[in-house]
Amino acid sequence: MVQRVTFAIFLTITSGLVLVAAYGNQGSNSSVDKVLGRWDITVQAADGTRYPSWLEVTRDSDKLAGRFVGRVGSQRPVKSIEFKDGQLIFSLPVQYERQNSDLKFEARLVGDRLEGTTLAPDGKTLRWTAVRAPALAGSSRPKWGQPIQLFNGRDLSGWKLRNPNGPNGWSVVDGVLVNTPRSTDLITEQEFKDFKLHIEFSIAEKSNSGIYLRGRYEIQVEDGAGREPDSRGIGGVYGFIAPTSNPAKKANEWQTFDITLIGRRLTVALNGKTIIDNVEIDGITGGALDSNEGAPGPIMLQGDHGKISFRSIVITPAL
Template identity: 50%
Template sequence: ASWQWAGRRAPSLARKGAPRWGEPIPLFGGKDLTGWTFTDPTQAGIWGVEDGALIKHGRGSEIVTTSRFQDFKLHIEFNCGPMANSGVYLRGRYEVQIETNAAQESPNRRMGAVYGFIAPEPAVPRTPDVWQSYDITLVGRTVTVVHNGQTVIDRQEVPGITGGAIDSNEGSPGPIYLQGTEDGRVAFRNIVITPAQ
């Protein structure tokens, strides 16, 4: 028996002209999980709302927006406990890493990286138990990541999907999802997306 593999090249996702931004949309209201669902409802118990924040305690399900987006600007604040790990998946396919436990990993797998592909420059401090922010712009395959007001990835092309991607349909809109399959406590608040029109 022989195997044959057929693959598709990732789409360019080039956009004609600069995006026109719409109105900001809060994705989390600070009171409940309206607008979110789980990849594994049997493991959803790790997620909860405490003091206006969306909190992950330990390993379990990913939490995913019910809405899908193509090109957007995303503001998200996070507080990562000691020895903890999560991530923000853009369109459910490209992970921007959040962690305080990956000191032995390569720079493209640490805090602020597009996981496995693009390391932040300069390196992002891995300080536990402190509120921090990402302002992320994704247009086509081009990503910019701003950590606490400092640009650490500037308009770089993401070459492919992250291993934990929700699907491989790169040409389609996708959700925002927060990684729940890694260890530790990570809290999120002020999650606001501004889609392109």
């Protein structure tokens, strides 16, 4: 009996030591839970402007793991991450950033909000904040309103430049909206929450562009006929969701997207074939207008990558 009790005590102590070892570098299990999930980030740039980013923190066995989306580019895995004594520290390799070493972020958990710093390419300290990304549960059976013609075929009424002082390569030629790069992105003056979008486009040879839903989620547009489906290829949610097939036509031919976005659930048809079917979008993509995922947003056409034309852009909002 004494031997059994002694052995039980030994197992209890040993198990406790294993748990302490597993989470010793991460803080207690309950404290780690406070940072798990998706975070919408806003960074205060050195020039006084703000730009969005995104972070997801997960638990991989006994360690933390993560994914990150920066100002531009696609989502990438976090290289190292830890949370201890209320402080979150993580780093990741550069992608398109003009820096020679890993990007490093530090933040403290203040209530249900992260407040921290990172370094700009010139070494200046940038401040950033993060709030929890909303679930965005949409209606399973939305009621649809009346279709709205976003492009009238005559001029740019209802549209504005993302950067009013930037280059404007957008024009209307014979009823077609044409972009001659490099140009500032073009965004609708109206904002939308849940909707169906029909858009007809023609992409030039070796060119690429993008259609941003709510100004935050990029559907990639490129000269991609015959390529294997990829999250960074035509019809993909850039860096997040790969299409199931690629029915793209050749460059300079007219093509169609029919897109339905309800909450985070996305369906995309390219040239009449469904290539993404009711899939959840995890977070914002690089180049997004902001990280305020809970708010309505505009349709944005990417203008700084390549030549593209549009001849019909019709949106049907949910009521």
